Amino acid sequence: MATWRSSSSLLRLRAPLAPALRRARVPIRGFATPTPSAELKKTGLYDFHVAHGAKMVPFAGYSMPLVYGDVGQVASHKHVRTEAGLFDVGHMVQSLFHGPTTTPFLEWLTPSSLAPLAPYSSTLSVLLNEKGGIIDDLMITKHAEDAYYVVTNAGRRERDLAWFAARLDEWNAGEQGKAGKVEMTVLKKWGLLALQGPTAAAHLQLLTSFDLSQLTFGKSAFVPVEGFNLHVARGGYTGEDGFEISIPPSQTAEVAALLLDGEVQLTGLGARDSLRLEAGLCLYGTDLDEETGPVEAGLAWVVGKDRRETGTFIGADGVRQQLKEGPPRRRVGLVVEGAVAREGAKIVDPATNDVLGAVTSGIPSPTLGTNIAMGYVRNGLHKKGTQLGVEVRGKVRGAKVVGMPFVQTRYWRGV
Template sequence: MLARTTASRVLSRTSAAAAASPASLLLAQTARRRAAASAFSSSALLRDGAAAGGGLSRTGLYALHKKLGAKLVPFGGYEMPLTYAGTGQVASHHHVRKECGLFDVGHMVQHFFSGPGAQAFLQKLTPSSLSSLAPFTSTLSVLLNAQGGILDDTVVTKHADDRFYVVTNAGRRTEDLAWFESQLAEWSKNEAGSKGEVKHEVLDGWGLVALQGPKAADVLGKLLDGSVDLKALTFGKSAYGKLKGVECHIARGGYTGEDGFEISIPPEHTESITEALLAIEPTQPAGLAARDSLRLEAGMCLYGHDLDESVSPVEGALAWVVGKDRRASGDFLGAERVLKELKEGPPRRRVGLLIEAGPSAREGSAVLAEDGQTPIGVVTSGIPSPTLGKNIAMALVANGSHKAGTKLKVSVRNKIREAEVAKLPFVPSKFYRG
């Protein structure tokens, strides 16, 4: 969701990285992340206000956030709630894990791709097996550039072979829309005649809220009119249902590792439906601070930190998004690099780290071999885990140092601290699967 470099700079960096050795790549990456960490606030949540060029946008819930006493910060070009009055980040985090929290994610970009060529078009841009998805089923995927780097991570929901609902990150809006425009123009010129035209629509102004936690289904069920059977709506499935008589798109999933729903709401009803959900106990509003610690415990990536245009899906521990049939066909952008890394292994891999007590490692902290001297990677995200009571982090480390249980060192505030590679997620996911 955060982007701190222009597309052209990142693409040139990616091309150079392809020719560099793994060691030099990791050293350069560490230097970049250290520079970023010193140039911006230490909190990852406050680093992308400049992306809006000084003019921040607001979601349809801005007035409600003010009413609820939210601390608003720049994020993805928007003024977004970090925390709410009377509830700190840790308390909000625990409430989502134990009860139910409601997040405004209306800064995310919602798209529809429709037409006879929609499926083939999206299968060119992503490595996912969209043709095998059942109607109203979602998958996490990635948009790839020609070099196999990740332009953005995305959730793709198939409504039909000729209609897809796609959600992308706010901080990548400019890059993503430009990419879609260029790819659609190329498609119209070279592919539409044989594979079908594609229409792209951006749902600007539409609300998007995430209801997350073990009580989320109970809360949503009290507002639904009975048009959706939540017991049948398992993780990764979606449906249209009416909330207060308003048809909304309801997808089971989220960014916390808990059971939950992401609900797309027509602009004129976003505030009233959100208020109605908040009025149902035990729902509480939750902000970016809790969302970040929840997603990190769940082992989920934050674009611009754990992923960028230099990182491939194999390096990013997202090889599973590359469908078996797509591996066989190789007919997606960046396939040459991705397929090579699947076969031979990538130069680096995203891993989880458990780090000894003390100050937590932050983005840009150097990861060292067990000797405490040899640089082998860089921390991409790090926090003290509210659930575990331990310091956790994600990092990109040299291939071979990625296996769970591997002993490493991390430089935190110029002190060398013990670390160990841990399996992701740090906290077991509780997705509802029926």
């Protein structure tokens, strides 16, 4: 199977494209910033979005689609839950790490167990600072012991890239670097599309001879898609089955048009946020930050079992302390009565009104028809069924701690 270094540009196979397939058919918290539009970056699909009636809004320094035409957020959300949606996530930072000591280098930067990870397998992980706080959450895909594909958040671009550069210099100049240096390549202006929903596989299968049933959740491959050789990873951030597809800059719009065929619907940031929250997934900057560690964030599972006691990684002391002693607070899911609890709403003791924590994300769930929220509470109050209160517009609303995800995930793990 090809690696990125042996096909670094993911060259097109250039088979003729079926004419019918070449024709594309035709404020939320955290998404708007005061950045002037003239300063916003654009993904390779900006003109494509505008042509399809997108309402563009600032997000993570980019001009990104919120909704399309007269299709509202809730309708888009429900379409992804029942059919399939296509998201532009090309604002995310895609990078390649390669060199003889790449595996130990990335195991120094993150708490994940990467050495035993099979080739073309992925894991969610976290980039930690010296205290064990989360600099960013990231997706790591192993192609080989000396080659990895990593996706990080657009809103953390400058912080992440500076951190990577400094740690690379430190690693390559030290004893570890004597065994072989590690290099990093940022895939500038590359496209990244997320095809998500229960019919996503059926739609993509029409465009490729590759048997997608063999590509289970967390696996990736180079897949021929109507004349293009593309890196396709099974996964996503909606809780549904789906794929994230990395595309060279010159091919992004053409591939997007191909994927938009049939019942696939362009989907914007609004639905992406509500879908990920129903799936119990974090958004960096609201649910995660550098003062929050993986244990309190409910992400202790990203810390490899073989690394909890003896693993050498940045921030290990802080992580181990919380693993042994318990964290001061816990991320929880809440169902809130009567009103939507948005980011910043106080979580309180319903009897005394004492503040116990705060909501980080909250929406009226389009799937469940109830108000759901995510937030942090004092350790010990995180058990399912715990009755709490949330202050919304000066009134305390009843809230109950529930398990996450709020909506059952449907990742494809094989027959």
